[in-house]
Amino acid sequence: MTEPDAVGDLPTEEFRKHARELVDWIGEYFEHPERFPVLPPLIPGATRDALPATPPDSAEPLARILGDIESQIVPRLTHWNHPGFLAYFANTASVPAILGEWLATALNTNAMLWRTGPAAAELEALTTDWVRQLIGLPAGWFGTITDLASTSTLYALAAAREADPTLDIRRRGLAGRDLPALRVYCSDQAHTSVHKAAMTLGIGLDNVVPIASDADFRMIPSALDAAIAADRAAGHRPIAVVGVLGTTSSTSVDPLDAVADICAREKLWFHVDAAYAGVCGAVPELRHHMAGADRADSFVVNPHKWLFTPMDCSVLLVRRPEALKRAFSLVAAYLETAEQESVVNYMDYGFQLGHRFRALKLWMVIRAFGADGIAARIRHHCALAATFAGWVRESPGWTIEAPHPFSVVCFRHDPRTGPTSLPGSASTMTDAEVNAHNARILDAVNASGEVFLSHTVLRGKYVIRVAIGNLRTEQRHLARAWELLRTAARIPAT
Numbered sequence: 001m002t003e004p005d006a007v008g009d010l011p012t013e014e015f016r017k018h019a020r021e022l023v024d025w026i027g028e029y030f031e032h033p034e035r036f037p038v039l040p041p042l043i044p045g046a047t048r049d050a051l052p053a054t055p056p057d058s059a060e061p062l063a064r065i066l067g068d069i070e071s072q073i074v075p076r077l078t079h080w081n082h083p084g085f086l087a088y089f090a091n092t093a094s095v096p097a098i099l100g101e102w103l104a105t106a107l108n109t110n111a112m113l114w115r116t117g118p119a120a121a122e123l124e125a126l127t128t129d130w131v132r133q134l135i136g137l138p139a140g141w142f143g144t145i146t147d148l149a150s151t152s153t154l155y156a157l158a159a160a161r162e163a164d165p166t167l168d169i170r171r172r173g174l175a176g177r178d179l180p181a182l183r184v185y186c187s188d189q190a191h192t193s194v195h196k197a198a199m200t201l202g203i204g205l206d207n208v209v210p211i212a213s214d215a216d217f218r219m220i221p222s223a224l225d226a227a228i229a230a231d232r233a234a235g236h237r238p239i240a241v242v243g244v245l246g247t248t249s250s251t252s253v254d255p256l257d258a259v260a261d262i263c264a265r266e267k268l269w270f271h272v273d274a275a276y277a278g279v280c281g282a283v284p285e286l287r288h289h290m291a292g293a294d295r296a297d298s299f300v301v302n303p304h305k306w307l308f309t310p311m312d313c314s315v316l317l318v319r320r321p322e323a324l325k326r327a328f329s330l331v332a333a334y335l336e337t338a339e340q341e342s343v344v345n346y347m348d349y350g351f352q353l354g355h356r357f358r359a360l361k362l363w364m365v366i367r368a369f370g371a372d373g374i375a376a377r378i379r380h381h382c383a384l385a386a387t388f389a390g391w392v393r394e395s396p397g398w399t400i401e402a403p404h405p406f407s408v409v410c411f412r413h414d415p416r417t418g419p420t421s422l423p424g425s426a427s428t429m430t431d432a433e434v435n436a437h438n439a440r441i442l443d444a445v446n447a448s449g450e451v452f453l454s455h456t457v458l459r460g461k462y463v464i465r466v467a468i469g470n471l472r473t474e475q476r477h478l479a480r481a482w483e484l485l486r487t488a489a490r491i492p493a494t
């Protein structure tokens with residue numbers, strides 16, 4: 001049989017040529033990270049309209065495809081690597097992580113079974129244990145890397161549900177049987193990933209019990225105690241508590257020690273969501289925030305938030321891996337292996353079969369920066385945040401709206417509390433008008449394309465967030481953000 005012309009991959013020479021060009025392009029991109037606006041013009045449909053709506057009938061040269069990416073795609077992206085990216089939880093695609101990710105793609109390893117990627121599986125166990133050591137958790141945890149904290153928390157709650165074998169939900173499901181409502185507790189500041197996990201697992205949104213938080217946005221342990229007692233009296237079945245180390249809105253830290261005590265007494269699964277701030281354990285003077293996390297049953301930290309690893313990479317540490325395995329392991333005949341009792345097959349610890357080689361990039365980051373380098377970078381971000389908070393605090397009319405233990409500052413402008421050049425009587429503005437005023441400030445600042453900030457709502461107040469987590473952010477970027485904010489605060493409502 002003669003081979004048809006166009007089968008097989010593109011020639012390796014093509015790869016070498018374009019990969020070299022791409023390396024230079026990426027190098028330039030990092031040397032001039034402000035070349036593109038951090039936030040592109042927000043025109044829905046612009047990218048779709050700029051590109052052919054139908055696939056090509058025949059092969060196109062890579063040079064043309066890469067040219068389109070540069071002209072049509074990159075300028076329409078929001079640039080998370082931009083030093084002015086101060087929104088959400090900022091993060092960085094660092095040099096060692098990019099090399100690791102690139103290699104993982106080229107090697108195309110799928111470590112679903114130990115034998116389909118022996119070194120990948122073992123590197124994952126090793127690297128997650130490195131993370132555990134870095135952040136100061138005691139020995140005795142099983143580690144797996146998922147895509148996102150949302151997945152990790154879903155896995156943790158699935159394990160919590162399966163930790164009580166008498167429920168036997170794995171086999172019997174939840175519906176059509178005599179089961180009490182399963183209850184999960186978290187503070188009113190917890191991330192919606194907890195609620196989405198409850199929706200997905202059949203626990204139900206109504207069974208995620210919001211526990212009141214104090215003036216500093218930390219869960220109130222006595223309120224947790226009372227909620228559990230009330231639920232038991234009502235015949236519900238409490239199964240898990242989620243404590244947060246670094247809430248999304250304000251980065252508050254729940255009193256993990258007190259929550260751990262309650263979980264131990266009540267025999268509840270204790271999950272710690274440390275998606276952003278878990279890496280604080282790598283910095284000696286911040287490690288005290290981890291107190292109590294050592295007694296958790298599961299703990300999630302996202303290297304793709306503050307450990308300089310590009311999307312996606314979420315580390316889930318579990319003290320009771322047998323519960324996680326009971327939740328997810330189901331081995332088909334074609335996946336049985338002779339060594340399955342003596343190795344870790346990662347397909348047994350999640351609902352997906354395939355398992356990406358994410359450990360490589362994370363292992364490279366930890367090696368290339370070292371524990372001291374990681375601590376120095378996190379410490380620097382916290383110092384930048386403290387400097388920014390100082391500017392806000394010293395400016396009449398501006399207020400800090402939450403403690404800032406890490407690298408995020410929540411603040412706002414309230415014309416009622418300071419001198420203002422706004423027309424009319426600022427002192428009579430309603431709360432809703434002050435909220436709208438801050439939303440306008442944020443929009444004006446973000447329209448500059450120089451910095452990108454986000455907002456949240458704390459106790460009904462619209463507040464602006466500056467989140468530092470990018471390795472290229474310098475004090476001058478914060479100074480520029482501050483200048484833009486103060487200018488925007490003088491713009492009257494139209």
Ligand SMILES: Cc1ncc(COP(=O)(O)O)c(C=O)c1O
Nearest residue numbers: 148149150191193247248273275
């Ligand atoms: C505290 C916390 N938990 C969970 C998440 C969800 O993270 P992911 O996007 O990795 O699912 C976030 C996202 O910002 C978060 O702030």
